Amino acid sequence: MPERKPRKDAARNRETIFAAADALFAGCEDPNDVTMADIAAAAGVGKGTLFRAFGDRAGLLRTLYASRLEPIEQAVEAGPPPLGPATPPQQRVLAVLDATLCFKLDNRRLTLALEDSGSTSPYQAEHYQRWHRLLRTMLEQIPGSTGGDFTAHVLLAAVRADLVEYLAGQEGLPRERIRAQLADFTTGVLNSGSSG
Amino acid sequence: MPERKPRKDAARNRETIFAAADALFAGCEDPNDVTMADIAAAAGVGKGTLFRAFGDRAGLLRTLYASRLEPIEQAVEAGPPPLGPATPPQQRVLAVLDATLCFKLDNRRLTLALEDSGSTSPYQAEHYQRWHRLLRTMLEQIPGSTGGDFTAHVLLAAVRADLVEYLAGQEGLPRERIRAQLADFTTGVLNSGSSG
DNA sequence: TGCAAAGCGGACCTACGGTCCGTATTGTTA
DNA sequence: TAACAATACGGACCGTAGGTCCGCTTTGCA
DSSP, rough: OOOOOOOOHHHHHHHHHHHHHHHHTOOOOOOOOOOHHHHHHTTTHHHHHHHHHHHHHHHHHHHHHHHHHHHHHHHHHHHOTTTTTOOOOHHHHHHHHHHHHHHHHHHHHHHHHHHHHHOOOOOHHHHHHHHHHHHHHHHHTTTTOOOOOHHHHHHHHTTHHHHHHHIIIIIOOOOHHHHHHHHHHHHHHHHHHHHH | OOOOOOOOOHHHHHHHHHHHHHHHHHHOOGGGSHHHHHHHHHTSSSSHHHHHHSSHHHHHHHHHHHHHHHHHHHHHHOTTTTSSSTSOHHHHHHHHHHHHHHHHHTTTHHHHHHHSSSSSSGSSSSSHHHHHHHHHHHHHSTTTOOOHHHHHHHHHHHHHHHHHHIIISSOOOOOOOOHHHHHHHHHHHHHHHHHH
């Protein structure tokens, strides 16, 4: 695949749309209130341009999300401890989950929009698969652990966008409290493996 | 409020709609494919009737869901062990979660439709609040346990409709395997409390 | 400078949830 | 059982939002 590069104006518009969408999601109450037409208008482009650049709503959200998440994925893949690969599994599981939680706290609206979007369940998304595989692998490296696959799913469920949104938004729990609770819970899960 | 009883035809239609919706959801692939117009048509009534009877889509789904769930709620509230109130907490937590899981396995499409429906997060729903409160209370009765509130959320997240759908549907895991994994995981969580 | 190719934009289409209101059914009173 | 309110019916209708189409413009290459 030669994948020839896009024209200059196309690239520019892509960036503009990207920025506009980002801003709209950041400054909204309910992500569903931000329509594709809104985004196009805010970016100063036509709807056609928007849809050509990102395919559909889910595509746009995925792209936004991926770009935000990239630093964290880098850090996990090849960064220094505690996120990087050199970290002992237990500690790394905690770090990865904490990073995920923090990310979702920092990008609540966007993440919420993404997990809402479309009727496709979040579990089909390739980025979910990646995180799950990573988590499962780490869990299986912990001696005496069992059920890594299911445990990985549940740990990821513990940081799902709408739960995080509920705890931080409706319940008004402070960030540090949620982080602490997640850490406590995860620690418990990790320790229980070796005693069962 | 005296809440006068509805007319005979209204009551009859309510039942008909109810049954039609039930059947459509049971026999569909994606719950979003079942539109309100479909349900009205299948029930042989006009859309007006449908909306008058249930308010909106979420209302219909809630009603369906509640009616299906009623036996379990009865059993939890006032039934014999292991679901009923006389059961020791640890055991009851396991039983309640297992019952919830089985219910969702048996009513996958409907539950999925409900948790999808609307932009309102599942966490606002009063039935979620009820289960959460129940679970939290039980968890707090277990000596040495901490973080019952968050733990209750996570345990409920472990049986969320779309996860269950994914495990049973896409992954094709057999029912008993999922149940076993949930039981293992939950047991681990319950035991970890007393060692931390 | 000329000319494809790539891209633009917004009118347009479709589908779905939800409303409205003229008509039909119910049930009550005599 | 005739008459009349109250209640409910049903499907035409509406608004909205995602997504498409196509005539026009911009870009980039020779």
